[in-house]
Structure formats: structure tokens, C-alpha cells
Amino acid sequence: MQFATHSSPHLVGPKNVTQVMGLVLLALVPGTLALVWYFGWGVLINLVIATLTAVAAEAAVLRLRRRPVGAALIDLSAIVTAWLLALALPPLLPWWQTVTGTVFAIVIAKQLFGGIGFNPFNPAMAGYVLLLVSFPVTMTRWLPPDVISGSAVSLADSLQMIFSGTPPLGQSWDAITSATPLDQMRTELSQNRMISEIRQSPLWGDFGGLGWEWIGNWFLLGGLFLIWRRVISWRIPVSMLGALLLIAGLFWMIDPETHPFPAFHLFSGGAILGAFFIATDPVSASTTPRGQLVYGALIGLFVFIIRTWGGYPDAVAFSVLLLNMAAPTIDYYTQPRVFGQPGNPDA
Numbered sequence: 001m002q003f004a005t006h007s008s009p010h011l012v013g014p015k016n017v018t019q020v021m022g023l024v025l026l027a028l029v030p031g032t033l034a035l036v037w038y039f040g041w042g043v044l045i046n047l048v049i050a051t052l053t054a055v056a057a058e059a060a061v062l063r064l065r066r067r068p069v070g071a072a073l074i075d076l077s078a079i080v081t082a083w084l085l086a087l088a089l090p091p092l093l094p095w096w097q098t099v100t101g102t103v104f105a106i107v108i109a110k111q112l113f114g115g116i117g118f119n120p121f122n123p124a125m126a127g128y129v130l131l132l133v134s135f136p137v138t139m140t141r142w143l144p145p146d147v148i149s150g151s152a153v154s155l156a157d158s159l160q161m162i163f164s165g166t167p168p169l170g171q172s173w174d175a176i177t178s179a180t181p182l183d184q185m186r187t188e189l190s191q192n193r194m195i196s197e198i199r200q201s202p203l204w205g206d207f208g209g210l211g212w213e214w215i216g217n218w219f220l221l222g223g224l225f226l227i228w229r230r231v232i233s234w235r236i237p238v239s240m241l242g243a244l245l246l247i248a249g250l251f252w253m254i255d256p257e258t259h260p261f262p263a264f265h266l267f268s269g270g271a272i273l274g275a276f277f278i279a280t281d282p283v284s285a286s287t288t289p290r291g292q293l294v295y296g297a298l299i300g301l302f303v304f305i306i307r308t309w310g311g312y313p314d315a316v317a318f319s320v321l322l323l324n325m326a327a328p329t330i331d332y333y334t335q336p337r338v339f340g341q342p343g344n345p346d347a
Contacts, residue, residue, distance in 0.1 A: 081102075143201070
């Protein structure tokens with residue numbers, strides 16, 4: 001008599017891919033609402049454009065590959081990629097650039113390598129970097145938070161600017177947009193201004209950019225929710241943010257007038273979003289316990305290096321992609337000891 005033998009794992013975990021991705025989307029909601037509150041309707045418009053594009057692109061590629069379309073789309077991974085990319089984009093980015101970045105993320109960075117579970121790079125960050133390198137002008141057109149400007153851009157104006165690529169009549173892009181806190185800090189420091197002078201700008205809050213601080217806090221809340229539900233491990237976000245704070249603190253103690261307070265690096269850009277939602281991608285990140293600590297710490301180190309001496313003000317995407325390449329090597333050298341090997345006290 002022959003019995004059907006199924007491959008491992010023989011014990012099925014309590015969560016499937018759809019449930020995990022659904023929890024990630026749920027955790028993104030507080031930070032997303034904060035972005036909409038401070039930066040207006042453009043954030044939601046980008047989300048809709050990116051989501052529709054991601055679903056359509058994934059369905060088209062799956063059909064070309066003669067794979068089942070429905071089951072793959074139900075896992076929500078394409079929507080998570082679209083959300084992460086859209087949250088990183090300026091609110092008034094032209095619609096066709098959002099489509100371009102999303103198609104690249106889904107088709108090239110994900111499906112070309114075999115789909116979910118096979119992509120070596122974080123798809124959302126691959127799409128973001130493509131746009132940042134290709135369209136640096138539009139990718140740096142951020143609106144000032146409405147707590148600074150005093151008024152939010154209306155839905156009609158947001159739609160007009162996103163789909164026409166031009167500002168309203170009688171206005172220029174310089175009058176509507178402003179530099180991000182990270183960009184302004186880098187620019188002002190390059191002009192030999194001291195941080196005590198730079199922080200006189202109304203753009204600044206207690207630690208980082210005004211408005212950006214609360215956005216970071218809400219993404220932090222979502223990240224802690226993911227740790228609580230055991231969707232992600234604490235090792236990558238803690239080691240990444242810890243390394244960023246440590247290296248920033250060392251340079252701040254050496255010269256506080258040329259290096260900002262360490263908390264500035266956490267609450268002025270995408271560090272918290274990157275630590276909890278991007279660097280923790282289960283496919284492209286390190287998987288061993290010690291490897292995750294090394295992986296996260298190196299991302300934090302690269303974020304500080306690129307922000308301080310590099311050509312791009314926010315370095316989360318570049319740092320994550322660089323460490324995606326190194327993740328297999330990190331895992332190779334940080335494998336846990338096999339149970340029963342000599343030297344294992346539990347053997």
C-alpha cells in the first residue's frame with residue numbers, strides 16, 4: 001500500500017500570505033491618514049493610481065506566464081507594494097510617473113524574478129529609486145505640510161496638477177512646493193550655515209520637520225502593531241533605528257552645529273516607515289536571527305552616510321536595496337548552530 005507523502009512544512013502556521021499582507025495594510029492606515037491630513041488629497045490619488053496599476057500589471061504578467069490570476073491577486077502583495085511606493089512619492093507627482101514606477105516594481109523587480117517569494121530586491125523601493133534617478137525634479141516637489149502653509153490643496157486642484165502636470169493658472173511650482181526637512185538641512189549645511197540658524201525656519205518642529213514628526217509617530221504605532229501580531233521580528237527595526245541613532249548621536253556630540261540631533265533622522269523622512277514596513281520584507285531581507293541584527297544595523301549606518309555625505313537627502317531606499325544584495329551573504333555567515341552539533345549545550 002502506498003501513502004501520499006507531502007513535502008514540508010507538515011505543520012501549517014496560523015497565518016497565510018493574504019492574512020499577513022492584510023495586517024500590513026491595516027498597520028499602514030494610521031500613517032497614511034496622517035500623510036493625507038498634512039499633505040492633502042494627492043496622497044490618496046497616488047494610492048489609487050498605484051493600486052490600480054499594480055493589480056493590472058500583475059494580472060497581465062500572470063496571464064502572459066499562464067499562471068492563475070485570481071489566486072495570485074488575492075494574496076494582496078501587489079497592493080502592499082503599491083501602497084509602500086505611493087506613500088514614498090510626492091503628493092503631486094504626475095500620474096504617468098506613478099504608473100511607470102509601479103509597473104517597474106511589479107513587472108521588473110517582482111515578476112521578472114518569478115513573483116512573490118523570489119524577488120531579491122524590495123519591489124517598492126526599486127520602483128522608487130527608478131523614479132528618483134530618472135525624474136529628480138518632480139520627485140523632490142513636496143508640498144509643505146498644511147500646518148505651515150495654512151491651507152491644503154483642494155481635491156480639484158490636486159487632480160488637475162497630477163493629471164495635467166502643470167500648476168494652477170497664475171502660480172508656479174516654486175510657490176506651491178517646498179523642500180523637505182532633510183533636503184533643506186542638507187542644502188543649508190552645504191552653504192556653511194549652522195544648525196541653530198537652520199532651525200529658526202518654521203519648517204521645524206521639536207525634533208524633525210513640522211508635521212513629519214506626527215507622521216513618523218503614526219507609522220511607529222503601525223510598526224509596533226506588526227511586532228505585537230508577530231508579522232515582523234523586532235530585530236530589523238530595532239537594529240536599524242538603533243544604529244542610525246547611535247552613529248548620528250556620536251557625530252552630534254562631536255559637533256552639534258554641523259550634525260543634527262539624532263532624533264531628527266527618525267522624524268524627518270522615511271526612517272520609521274522604512275524600518276518597520278520596508279526593511280522587514282520577508283523575501284528580500286535577512287532571515288537568520290543574528291543576520292537580521294546585522295542587516296538592520298548596516299541599513300541604519302548607510303542611511304546616515306548617504307544622508308550626510310551623499311547626493312540624496314533621504315537614503316532609506318538606497319540603503320535597503322544595497323543590503324538586499326548583501327542579505328544572502330549575511331545569512332550564510334550567521335546561520336544558527338544546528339541542534340546536536342558539538343559545542344551545543346542542549347545536544
